[in-house]
Amino acid sequence: LQKERNEVSLALEETGKKMVVQRTRFDKLQADVKRERGAVEGEVGEVQELYDALRQQTLEYQDSVIQALEELISNFYV
Secondary structure, eight states: OHHHHHHHHHHHHHHHHHHHHHHHHHHHHHHHHHHHHHHHHHHHHHHHHHHHHHHHHHHHHHHHHHHHHHHHHHHHOO
């Protein structure tokens, strides 16, 4: 009976060690995912800023074209 207890105890100890290794791997992967998510979110923010700036420039250009066309039309009919 003592021999069986020792075997079970050793098996539990090995299982515990494997669990610690798996937990360490999990923690590392989780940290990697958080780091990558932060990098992606940063890139998304940069893309959004560029999009907003381009949109603003497009609107300003559109306004200037409309204004030039209005001036051209008003000068044409004068």
